[in-house]
Amino acid sequence: MNDSGDGEGTERAAPSRRKDARRNKATLLEAAAAVFVTSGVEAPVRDIAARAGVGVGTIYRHFPKRADLIIAVYRHQVDACAEAGPALLASGATPHAALRQWIDLFVDFLVTKHGLAAALHSDDAGFDALHAYFIDRLVPVCSELLTAAAGAGEIDSGIEAYELMRGVGNLCIGADNDPRYDARRLVGLLVTGLRRPR
Amino acid sequence: MNDSGDGEGTERAAPSRRKDARRNKATLLEAAAAVFVTSGVEAPVRDIAARAGVGVGTIYRHFPKRADLIIAVYRHQVDACAEAGPALLASGATPHAALRQWIDLFVDFLVTKHGLAAALHSDDAGFDALHAYFIDRLVPVCSELLTAAAGAGEIDSGIEAYELMRGVGNLCIGADNDPRYDARRLVGLLVTGLRRPR
DNA sequence: GCAGAAACGGAACAGCGTTCCGTATTGTCT
DNA sequence: AGACAATACGGAACGCTGTTCCGTTTCTGC
Numbered sequence: 001m002n003d004s005g006d007g008e009g010t011e012r013a014a015p016s017r018r019k020d021a022r023r024n025k026a027t028l029l030e031a032a033a034a035v036f037v038t039s040g041v042e043a044p045v046r047d048i049a050a051r052a053g054v055g056v057g058t059i060y061r062h063f064p065k066r067a068d069l070i071i072a073v074y075r076h077q078v079d080a081c082a083e084a085g086p087a088l089l090a091s092g093a094t095p096h097a098a099l100r101q102w103i104d105l106f107v108d109f110l111v112t113k114h115g116l117a118a119a120l121h122s123d124d125a126g127f128d129a130l131h132a133y134f135i136d137r138l139v140p141v142c143s144e145l146l147t148a149a150a151g152a153g154e155i156d157s158g159i160e161a162y163e164l165m166r167g168v169g170n171l172c173i174g175a176d177n178d179p180r181y182d183a184r185r186l187v188g189l190l191v192t193g194l195r196r197p198r
Numbered sequence: 199m200n201d202s203g204d205g206e207g208t209e210r211a212a213p214s215r216r217k218d219a220r221r222n223k224a225t226l227l228e229a230a231a232a233v234f235v236t237s238g239v240e241a242p243v244r245d246i247a248a249r250a251g252v253g254v255g256t257i258y259r260h261f262p263k264r265a266d267l268i269i270a271v272y273r274h275q276v277d278a279c280a281e282a283g284p285a286l287l288a289s290g291a292t293p294h295a296a297l298r299q300w301i302d303l304f305v306d307f308l309v310t311k312h313g314l315a316a317a318l319h320s321d322d323a324g325f326d327a328l329h330a331y332f333i334d335r336l337v338p339v340c341s342e343l344l345t346a347a348a349g350a351g352e353i354d355s356g357i358e359a360y361e362l363m364r365g366v367g368n369l370c371i372g373a374d375n376d377p378r379y380d381a382r383r384l385v386g387l388l389v390t391g392l393r394r395p396r
Numbered sequence: 397g398c399a400g401a402a403a404c405g406g407a408a409c410a411g412c413g414t415t416c417c418g419t420a421t422t423g424t425c426t
Numbered sequence: 427a428g429a430c431a432a433t434a435c436g437g438a439a440c441g442c443t444g445t446t447c448c449g450t451t452t453c454t455g456c
Contacts, residue, residue, distance in 0.1 A: 016433095017422085018421080018423075018434065019423095020421070020433095021433075021434060024434085024435085044412065054435075054436075056413090056436080056437070057414095057415085057434090057437070058436075060413095060414065060415080061434070066414095118320075121371055123313075123316075159387070160378065162378050163379055163380065166379050167369055167379075167387075170369050171365055171368050171369065173368050173371065174319050174321060180360050181361055181365075185361070186388065189355065192390075193388055193391030214403095215403095215453090216403065216452080217453075218404085218453070219402075222404085242442085242443070242444085243443085243445085244444095247406095252405075253405030254405080254444090254446095255404065255405060255406070255448095256405070258445070258446080259404080
């Protein structure tokens with residue numbers, strides 16, 4: 001939602017009155033990104049604070065909910081994914097193929113972020129904002145692709161974009177460090193299942 | 199794994215030397231089942247202890263890992279599900295239809311157990327035994343159904359039973375209290391996606 | 397009844413997210 | 427430059443988890 005964004009692109013809120021605050025916020029984002037890679041997005045807040053060389057209070061001042069920090073770290077990648085949707089749709093292939101490619105993009109993103117998929121669907125209230133951000137950003141794109149595919153007669157299942165996105169997200173849970181579980185293959189089957197039988 | 203099972207069906211371990219211990223174990227199972235319905239399988243241990251009128255120590259003596267308690271509560275239902283597999287296969291329909299029906303059974307079970315699906319795929323080490331129990335019990339059944347369907351030429355995807363079961367389980371996460379997410383429909387699409395294109 | 401074994405209860409510990417407040421830093425105004 | 431708010435900081439403290447530990451109670455076989 002709102003935030004006291006610094007150079008973070010599309011924000012309008014005042015970029016904080018003090019230099020040290022801005023610097024700390026940037027340091028925190030870097031540290032969080034690094035820790036997320038190592039220990040997953042559920043890493044202890046204290047670890048992130050330690051890595052950034054600040055106190056835990058500083059984290060909560062800049063990112064009141066843990067979800068805000070996660071969103072800030074991954075915002076660019078989520079936005080890039082969202083923007084890839086229309087591009088794929090315009091790039092020649094059939095709408096169903098574009099949908100498949102777009103979903104692959106999303107799966108690749110999720111699978112490489114240890115624990116993100118799990119956090120995304122945690123029923124912990126603290127993650128509501130994270131859930132909402134992903135939904136807000138990606139569901140409309142998915143909906144557009146779905147509508148195009150339906151319009152082209154390639155799919156007929158009355159599935160909603162929200163449901164499909166949640167299903168894909170769920171399939172990505174725990175998809176790292178288990179060689180016997182390949183989320184990409186299962187998501188592929190799910191997308192295949194959408195196709196109109198002919 | 200092993201346990202000091204009381205009247206719990208297929209156990210062979212000694213049924214405990216003392217009457218109060220047996221009674222407490224039974225009380226604990228009842229209390230846990232009740233609390234799981236109300237608050238989900240991740241309910242605080244203290245809540246279960248309080249409901250049963252015992253101390254937390256007593257829980258840990260009977261069920262050293264939290265997973266052991268969950269397994270004990272749901273063992274009968276999981277076994278029933280496992281046993282339904284061969285029955286469905288023998289009951290007339292095509293193997294693919296039997297697979298679909300069996301998976302529906304599993305999904306119905308999971309979806310009605312608040313938080314079970316999530317616990318099942320938690321990477322928390324304490325839930326390893328739970329994970330292992332479900333896998334041990336259900337993967338062979340699923341494998342049988344899958345093989346039969348492949349033998350009948352109905353599916354050709356080289357998917358493993360383990361992967362399919364995990365996918366189905368993942369799709370069931372958070373499937374309660376969200377009217378916009380119907381795990382059954384998504385699992386249906388996944389199973390449809392298995393079918394050989396012809 | 398009486399050991400002694402078995403089981404109990406809950407205090408105590410460790411690890412987590414989050415809040416709070418005394419202290420330090422910064423920007424500004426004179 | 428000096429001083430005074432305003433702002434931000436650090437980390438102790440709180441409340442909630444799961445889990446362990448041990449002094450006390452209860453049972454069982456003799």
